[in-house]
Amino acid sequence: MIEVVNLSKNFKRVTAVEQVNLYIEPGEIVGLLGPNGAGKSTTIAMLSTLISPTDGDVLLNHKSILKNPSELRGVLGVVPQEIALYEDLTAKENLQFFGSIQKMPKQLLAERIDIVLEQIGLQDEPKKLVKHYSGGMKRRLNIGVAMLHEPKYLIMDEPTVGIDPQSRNHILKTVKTLNENSNMAIIYTSHYMEEVEFLCNRIYIMDKGKIIASGTKEEIKAVLSSENTVHVKLEFHSKSFINDLMDQPMLSNINAKEAEITFTVAKGMDFLPMLLSLCEKNNVILKSFQVEEPTLEDVFLHLTGRALRN
Amino acid sequence: MFIALIKKQIKLLLRSPSEILTLFVMPIVLILILSYALGPLMEGDSEMTIIELAIIHHEDEEEQIQGFIDALPPNVVLDQKTSGNIENSLPVSMLVKELENNNEMKELIHVTQLDAKSLAEVKKSGDYDVVLEIPSNFTKEYLDAKFFDQEKPAFNVYLNESEQITSTIVKEIIDYFQQQYTLQSELSESGVIIDHTALSSQKIHSTIRSVDSLEEVPSSVYYTFSMTVMFMLFIAGTLASQSFIEKNTHIFDRILLARIHSSTYLLSIIVSSILFSLLQVFVLFTFSYFVFNISFANWELFLLLSILFSIVIGAIAALLSSINYRSNSAGASNLFSTAIVAILAFFGGSYFNISSLSPFIVNVGMLTPNGAALDGYLKIAQNGSLNDLLPNITVLSSLAFLLMLIAFLLFPKRGGIV
Ligand SMILES: Nc1ncnc2c1ncn2[C@@H]1O[C@H](COP(=O)(O)OP(=O)(O)O)[C@@H](O)[C@H]1O
Ligand SMILES: [Mg+2]
Numbered sequence: 229m230i231e232v233v234n235l236s237k238n239f240k241r242v243t244a245v246e247q248v249n250l251y252i253e254p255g256e257i258v259g260l261l262g263p264n265g266a267g268k269s270t271t272i273a274m275l276s277t278l279i280s281p282t283d284g285d286v287l288l289n290h291k292s293i294l295k296n297p298s299e300l301r302g303v304l305g306v307v308p309q310e311i312a313l314y315e316d317l318t319a320k321e322n323l324q325f326f327g328s329i330q331k332m333p334k335q336l337l338a339e340r341i342d343i344v345l346e347q348i349g350l351q352d353e354p355k356k357l358v359k360h361y362s363g364g365m366k367r368r369l370n371i372g373v374a375m376l377h378e379p380k381y382l383i384m385d386e387p388t389v390g391i392d393p394q395s396r397n398h399i400l401k402t403v404k405t406l407n408e409n410s411n412m413a414i415i416y417t418s419h420y421m422e423e424v425e426f427l428c429n430r431i432y433i434m435d436k437g438k439i440i441a442s443g444t445k446e447e448i449k450a451v452l453s454s455e456n457t458v459h460v461k462l463e464f465h466s467k468s469f470i471n472d473l474m475d476q477p478m479l480s481n482i483n484a485k486e487a488e489i490t491f492t493v494a495k496g497m498d499f500l501p502m503l504l505s506l507c508e509k510n511n512v513i514l515k516s517f518q519v520e521e522p523t524l525e526d527v528f529l530h531l532t533g534r535a536l537r538n
Numbered sequence: 539m540f541i542a543l544i545k546k547q548i549k550l551l552l553r554s555p556s557e558i559l560t561l562f563v564m565p566i567v568l569i570l571i572l573s574y575a576l577g578p579l580m581e582g583d584s585e586m587t588i589i590e591l592a593i594i595h596h597e598d599e600e601e602q603i604q605g606f607i608d609a610l611p612p613n614v615v616l617d618q619k620t621s622g623n624i625e626n627s628l629p630v631s632m633l634v635k636e637l638e639n640n641n642e643m644k645e646l647i648h649v650t651q652l653d654a655k656s657l658a659e660v661k662k663s664g665d666y667d668v669v670l671e672i673p674s675n676f677t678k679e680y681l682d683a684k685f686f687d688q689e690k691p692a693f694n695v696y697l698n699e700s701e702q703i704t705s706t707i708v709k710e711i712i713d714y715f716q717q718q719y720t721l722q723s724e725l726s727e728s729g730v731i732i733d734h735t736a737l738s739s740q741k742i743h744s745t746i747r748s749v750d751s752l753e754e755v756p757s758s759v760y761y762t763f764s765m766t767v768m769f770m771l772f773i774a775g776t777l778a779s780q781s782f783i784e785k786n787t788h789i790f791d792r793i794l795l796a797r798i799h800s801s802t803y804l805l806s807i808i809v810s811s812i813l814f815s816l817l818q819v820f821v822l823f824t825f826s827y828f829v830f831n832i833s834f835a836n837w838e839l840f841l842l843l844s845i846l847f848s849i850v851i852g853a854i855a856a857l858l859s860s861i862n863y864r865s866n867s868a869g870a871s872n873l874f875s876t877a878i879v880a881i882l883a884f885f886g887g888s889y890f891n892i893s894s895l896s897p898f899i900v901n902v903g904m905l906t907p908n909g910a911a912l913d914g915y916l917k918i919a920q921n922g923s924l925n926d927l928l929p930n931i932t933v934l935s936s937l938a939f940l941l942m943l944i945a946f947l948l949f950p951k952r953g954g955i956v
Binding site (some may be wrong): 276277278298301302304306308310311312313314316317321324325326328329330331373374 | 539542543550553554788789792794796797798
């Protein structure tokens with residue numbers, strides 16, 4: 229088990245991470261969800277021994293590794309947010325290099341390279357220079373390098389940023405299979421809540437350096453158990469209608485994008501008559517409305533008053 | 539695993555066309571241009587003409603030897619063999635013999651022996667390209683110096699200023715003294731006369747050296763070495779920039795996570811730089827060997843100096859990498875490649891022979907790694923010995939040690955953001 233305890237990191241002017249606590253047990257997938265600048269990468273960097281914390285501790289099996297990070301490094305695979313690859317080497321050469329410095333035996337390395345190339349779907353073009361790869365292929369190789377030596381814990385920092393949906397799906401599937409078949413524990417960092425929701429058993433939600441919610445998907449959503457989210461579509465945009473909605477005490481988290489409006493409302497509250505009368509009053513036509521179970525996005529909105537993605 | 543670090547580095551460099559251009563093509567082009575364009579300027583009239591050499595005697599050699607033998611302390615007895623040796627090793631007669639018996643030399647140099655009275659006239663006439671003036675008591679003083687450790691005599695060399703002297707004669711004179719040097723050691727090893735025999739050629743040697751200024755090597759030789767040392771410097775900048783890319787793209791994080799110590803990583807930069815420097819020297823020297831027929835007869839010394847200078851290049855690469863990592867920018871290596879190399883090249887004499895500027899600049903030049911290396915290569919090309927290289931070796935080893943020390947102290951122990 230890896231734990232971080234009261235972990236903080238101050239840079240010159242910013243407190244990037246403040247009193248963060250989290251843990252991961254062998255075999256589980258844990259999500260770290262938060263908007264850009266929340267402090268996810270900084271947390272990950274401390275957890276993987278690459279920067280030293282200002283305060284707090286990192287434990288492997290209940291033992292601090294701050295003084296001697298070697299043991300933790302031995303069980304980690306890290307997928308950095310950046311493409312950490314040699315552009316002028318081929319996929320195979322990259323794998324070869326990173327495997328060699330892991331001191332993997334030659335025979336095993338050769339076998340693993342073939343397996344990994346297959347897993348990340350690059351088996352057809354292993355001899356192409358990385359610089360000639362698409363963004364998605366680079367991302368996949370970036371992951372492949374980290375899992376080459378079959379680490380117990382795989383830490384992935386926004387592995388799907390800026391790629392096509394196809395590559396993204398491939399990556400998500402790979403991660404899931406990896407966890408199920410090899411029992412690799414995975415910390416998955418993202419600002420896409422649907423990825424985290426799809427992959428993870430347990431989730432930490434982070435904002436402005438702090439963990440603002442944690443637990444299983446259900447536990448976190450229970451924060452909003454008393455609320456439903458309502459999506460309303462109008463025929464056209466109406467400023468006065470929105471203003472009137474905002475004056476309603478029973479609605480909260482009102483969010484309007486042109487003619488599409490969302491808000492949350494307490495469960496069991498009969499808001500329909502109010503909605504219809506406001507339509508009439510403002511002369512707008514209601515195209516559709518939909519009541520939804522809350523998403524992690526809604527939780528985030530509820531906790532911070534802001535949307536997860538900007 | 540260390541091998542993997544090196545292999546990767548070399549692969550990356552060889553795959554970068556712009557680096558190949560800077561490290562191999564540009565120096566070759568420059569050596570060609572400079573040798574052909576500036577060559578005639580440097581060497582003067584390159585047409586082969588016979589050199590007229592006059593040797594002016596102020597003494598009778600026989601008399602001088604007799605004087606030396608007479609002045610020997612009574613407890614020293616000379617046998618026949620030793621006297622013979624002495625006569626054979628007299629500097630002036632040896633020079634004359636060497637010049638007159640060597641067929642090649644005969645075509646190049648014509649020797650005339652004259653007595654002291656004609657000196658003024660000879661110097662004025664301009665009939666001779668080189669006038670060698672042997673002062674009175676030269677032979678006796680030379681022998682005294684050799685056997686009794688006394689002040690060594692010098693002789694005067696006058697060059698005809700209206701005619702450019704070619705390097706050949708100077709080289710011949712040096713060869714001659716080299717020969718002297720060996721003969722003397724043989725003589726002293728036989729241990730006949732005195733055990734504290736001093737090697738006396740040094741003083742004379744240095745007198746000659748002043749005539750034999752660095753300009754006297756052919757320009758192709760000069761620029762082969764000067765461009766080589768200059769362009770080797772670029773390796774340091776290139777590898778340091780490359781290593782900063784590894785930090786910037788977080789590849790360095792991966793290397794640390796593979797439990798490779800940061801010092802091991804730094805060492806791999808040094809070793810790659812050394813290997814690459816040696817490759818560069820080899821390519822450029824091979825080029826000059828085939829194109830200009832430059833001789834690398836003293837290859838052991840060339841190799842020694844090349845290895846030493848390559849180690850300094852490795853140390854510079856390490857230092858630049860450390861500063862880059864510390865400052866979290868490629869500023870140090872960029873500044874080095876764009877400005878500092880040019881400054882070092884200037885003081886180190888890569889653009890032109892700086893010895894003509896001022897003694898101060900010459901001293902500064904010797905303290906630059908490339909200046910020390912260039913000077914060393916030229917000495918070897920002029921048949922200098924390991925002894926002559928000692929100052930160069932000292933400068934280069936000290937620089938290597940110092941720069942590496944600072945580099946290892948500066949290099950951050952963790953990755954990511956310090
Ligand atoms: N090296 C650094 N120096 C100063 N501030 C930093 C540094 N790294 C990150 N930060 C700041 O710390 C905060 C958290 O950043 P980061 O951990 O990268 O967030 P995330 O990965 O969640 O997007 C941001 O405000 C960022 O600007
Ligand atoms: Mg990040």
